[in-house]
Amino acid sequence: MAWLLLAFAIATEVMATSALKLSNGFSHLGWSAVVAVGYTASFILMSQALKMHLEVGTAYAIWSGAGTAAIALIGAAFLGESLNLTKIAGILLIIGGVVVLNLAGSSH
Template sequence: MWMWLALAIGAEVTGTVALRASQGFSRPLPSLVTLVGYGLAFWSLSQALTRGMALGVAYGTWAAAGVALVALIGVFFLGESLTWVQAGGIVLLIAGVLALELGGATARA
């Protein structure tokens, strides 16, 4: 399950970075990478769900990891800035996903 979710996160992040590079879908290669990335992301996410991952955990992890990774890629590779408030938001996203996962583990026990 987790391998499929990791693939979904990687594909979504790749698609999102390519979306910026596509310049409004005016550049063919980044546009194609965007479409393939998002298609692969949703397919991989569906595979994680099919194999038994809880929807809240899967979607929460996928979304939070995607947001955090795209923000960090923006800072380290695309010259974007990150304020302390934004960094705190990323920490809160990660804490929320951990709460979902730990809460699910408690409910299963």
């Protein structure tokens, strides 16, 4: 259940960050509301996942890494942002770092 909550936390954070671009500096009320609700939901979901004994370092690495990779891809696919080999390499490094943290497991 903790991993499911973490997955929803990532999804709501990605939604909020995508809406952040669309809010036009918080000048668009609808998208600004999506940002506020999305980030609030993300942090609530993350806190509940951590309450279920996920390690904070691993959970945060997955949350931020998956979010960063997803936003880079969404930016390229839907927001007209560039995606080149260097950015792709960066995304792969982020994913690799998250995998290494998961493989390391807990310290006890």
